Amino acid sequence: MNKSTRPTLSDVRKWPATISVAQAASAIGCSKSHLHERIRRGDSPVKTIPLGSRHVIITADLARLLSAEGDAAGEPDGIRGAA
Template identity: 70%
Template sequence: MPRKHTDLPQSMALAMSSTKNQPTLAEVRKWPATVSVPQAAAAIGCSKSHLYELIRRGDAPVKTIPLGNRHVVITADLVRLLSGEPNATRGEAAA
């Protein structure tokens, strides 16, 4: 079942926007194992600054890997989010 804005944390739902450069789920599935925060933000439909803030607070809806002074987003987790699957790291039980 596709995830609705109301199913996301309030901070993510507020940041959602229709972006003309937003990739499709099929396109995201073809991405490499990790992607940049700006690229992940475009897929989610939020600004990169908002996603960086969520990462900083530990509230990101996707798994990230810190690499020095930057982070990368794990594409498989991004696909899970966009597919509407539960995120195991947030303690959501499978339906």
């Protein structure tokens, strides 16, 4: 993966079971602060695990979101409210 490009779904599927908010944000195509805010509000598009004062993202759920992007017509980057 090149630092100037978003990671592909194939890249994401090779990542460890959990990743940082910053890494997930780069894959989704939003800022780290935006994803942190959505996590804080309880409407993150991906499942998170709180670890003390920080959160980690479940990579399998991120891959699910990214694979569904083509099905989310009219919604930017396939981001929907948490189910």
